[in-house]
Amino acid sequence: MTAPTRERILEAAERHVRAGGYNGFSFRDLATEIGIKSASVHYHFPSKETLVAELAARYRERFLVGLPAPSPAQPALPALRAAFRAALHRDGLMCLCGALANQTEVLPPPVATEARAFFEALLVWLDAGLTGSDVIRRQTALASLAQLEGAMLLARTLDDPRVFDDATAELA
Amino acid sequence: MTAPTRERILEAAERHVRAGGYNGFSFRDLATEIGIKSASVHYHFPSKETLVAELAARYRERFLVGLPAPSPAQPALPALRAAFRAALHRDGLMCLCGALANQTEVLPPPVATEARAFFEALLVWLDAGLTGSDVIRRQTALASLAQLEGAMLLARTLDDPRVFDDATAELA
């Protein structure tokens, strides 16, 4: 009942990126953790760049699938807050794309592109679920997304998940 | 009129950490940039851990000195927003402690401690400048700090400094 190796690699890599960013782990770390050799990791993913780019794309897709369709019955901000909260509370780690976004300058371009796409997708989703003028919707979307990512960051540094709840109470 | 070597090392290191976090640069990078050898960097700072911990402490002290004393005439939130905005616009980089906070798990403990102290100090400063009940002041302080750090992160990933202004317009 163990997941296929490729999947276990992605899971281990996700934990590591969310904990320490792109440069915070090695192929050997992943290999040791799942009980294989680093050469076997390279069999599944030719390079680190490839692995993390796929990881970020997968994270974005899954995150978006988990969001409800925008509707008056399901206000956008509480729904997005719940999604971020779940990501933090499930394993106490940063948002994967937030962890990457923080180091844009040292990321391989394909990885930076994927991380950026996560935020652009969320801004589009938010815009569709908000009301008001173009300017107001844009500012609200950016402000909310900033607050959610920042709240995860604070909760991580201060090592207290309740910090997230307090920092985003107004969005609930 | 060139700054002393020790100071130039700190400046180069600050740029690198703010761009790519703790693992995003090496002593050789710093050395090459300022025109010396990496062994000379070790003369000024025995280890990378020492260098970055001092860097974070210095960043915190300077940041706090740049903030006005809390007073009714100088509302806290716009003042803090201006300070973060200046840090971003001066060189288009992340907050140093935000860049570190994002990788708490892989930081040497002394560095993680310094990064954390930055946020604790700002929360104390904010609390003194806000009004309302204990709970309200705490939530407002956390929410504002989260929004400011997140806005810097978004501005970096989306590569557009105006994103910060839009994401924090309500704090002005």
Added chain:
DNA sequence: GTCTATAATTTGATAGAC
């Protein structure tokens, strides 16, 4: 204070056997 030289380890990656 800065250099050359170098040690010890880690890293991303490849070749080829099984």
Added chain:
DNA sequence: GTCTATCAAATTATAGAC
């Protein structure tokens, strides 16, 4: 698919000459 073996480069750090 996974392994052993290995590589070239990079990284943190030290010793000792100048």
